[in-house]
Amino acid sequence: MPAGTEQRVWFGSGLVPSIQRAALLPLSALYSAGWLGYRAVYSLGLKRAEQPHHPIVCVGNLVVGGSGKSPVALHLADLLRGLGRRVVVSCSGYGSPRQESASWAPDGPLDPGEWGDEPAMLRWLRPDLELVVGRDRVAAARLCALHASDAVLVLDDGFQHLRLAKDVSILLDDPSPPNRFCLPAGPYREPRSSRRLADLVLPGRFRVEQGPLSFLDPIAGAPTDAPEEAVLLCALGRPDRFERSLAEAGVRLSRLVVRTDHDPLLAGNLLEGVPPGATVVTSAKDWVKIRRRSDLDRFRWVVALLHPSIEPADDFRRWLADRIDEVEAEQDRHATG
Structure with missing residues (x-):
C-alpha cells in the first residue's frame, strides 16, 4: 500500500475504510494462521531457539x-x-x-x-x-x-x-x-x-509514563527553552504522538514536514518555502540524519527529547x-x- 494508505485503512472511520478492512480479513486470517504455525514449530520442539549469551x-x-x-x-x-x-x-x-x-x-x-x-x-x-x-x-x-x-x-x-x-x-x-x-x-x-x-x-x-519534553540546541550542544513557534520536521512511525507532545509543551507548529518512518531527510527541497532563520523542531532520531544536510546554517534547530520512565x-x-x-x-x- 502507498505510504499513509495503511493508516487510513486500519484506523479510518466511515464506510470506505470499513469495507476495505472487511475485504482484507480473509488474508489476515491466513496470516494469523501462518504465524501461529511458525510459533508452534518452536513451542513443540520441532526447532530449538538458540541462546549464545545470558542475560x-x-x-x-x-x-x-x-x-x-x-x-x-x-x-x-x-x-x-x-x-x-x-x-x-x-x-x-x-x-x-x-x-x-x-x-x-x-x-x-x-x-x-x-x-x-x-x-x-x-x-x-x-x-x-x-x-x-x-x-x-x-x-x-x-x-x-x-x-x-x-x-x-x-x-x-x-x-x-x-x-x-x-x-x-x-x-x-x-x-x-x-x-x-x-x-x-x-x-x-x-x-x-x-x-x-x-x-x-x-x-x-x-x-510507561512520558515525562515533560526537554529541548536541546544540537549545534551548541546545550539545553534551550521550548520554542513558542516552530516548523516540525520528522520521519517517525507515529508522528501524531510527537505532535501532541510538542503541543503539550506549548510549541505552536506553523508547518508540518512529515515523511515516512526512517526517511533519510536529505532531499534538497525538504524545507522549501520555510523562511531563513525559522526555528525547526525535530526528534533525536531525525536529528542524526538532518545533521548531514548542507543547509543547517539557514535555520535554528531544536531537538525535542523524550523522557519515558516505567x-x-x-x-x-x-x-x-x-x-x-x-x-x-x-x-x-x-x-x-
Whole structure:
C-alpha cells in the first residue's frame, strides 16, 4: 500500500475504510494462521531457539510502526547501568547496509546511512553505550558473548525473532487497540494472544509514563527553552504522538514536514518555502540524519527529547534486578551442575 494508505485503512472511520478492512480479513486470517504455525514449530520442539549469551532482555511489541520501543530500551539500559551492570543494546539497523547479519558498532558517532537512524540516535544520546547492529539477533548475541560476555544484552525489538531465546521479554501493547486484526487488515505482526508469552506487558503491572519534553540546541550542544513557534520536521512511525507532545509543551507548529518512518531527510527541497532563520523542531532520531544536510546554517534547530520512565519506578527497578539475578543464578547452577 502507498505510504499513509495503511493508516487510513486500519484506523479510518466511515464506510470506505470499513469495507476495505472487511475485504482484507480473509488474508489476515491466513496470516494469523501462518504465524501461529511458525510459533508452534518452536513451542513443540520441532526447532530449538538458540541462546549464545545470558542475560538477554527483549523490548518488543506486536504492531508495525512506532510504539516507543527505542526510548524504552534506552531507559532500560540506563536503569541497568545504574544497577552497576554493563549493557549492550542490539538494534536492527533498519534500512541500512548493516541490517543484514550483525556487526559490532565501533566507538564514536555512527553514520545513519551505514548503521541506521536508531543506532545512530542511541549513540548520539549515550556516546559510551555499546551497540550491536543487525537483524540477525542470534548473531548479535554471539557477538555480545564474544565482546562483552559480562553484559546484559538489551534487544530493541526482536520479540518476533523466535530463533533467539530471551531471558526476559517486555512487551509494549495498547490494552484497548482501535484495530486488533493482523496484517493486512490491521497493524498486528502476530495475534494478540502472544501477549501471554511475555514476562511483562506494558501497561499492566507497570506502566510507561512520558515525562515533560526537554529541548536541546544540537549545534551548541546545550539545553534551550521550548520554542513558542516552530516548523516540525520528522520521519517517525507515529508522528501524531510527537505532535501532541510538542503541543503539550506549548510549541505552536506553523508547518508540518512529515515523511515516512526512517526517511533519510536529505532531499534538497525538504524545507522549501520555510523562511531563513525559522526555528525547526525535530526528534533525536531525525536529528542524526538532518545533521548531514548542507543547509543547517539557514535555520535554528531544536531537538525535542523524550523522557519515558516505567512506573512505579522503584518497584520496576527491583523487579528487573530480581529477574536478572534469577537468570544469572540459574546459569551458575547449570555451570556447576
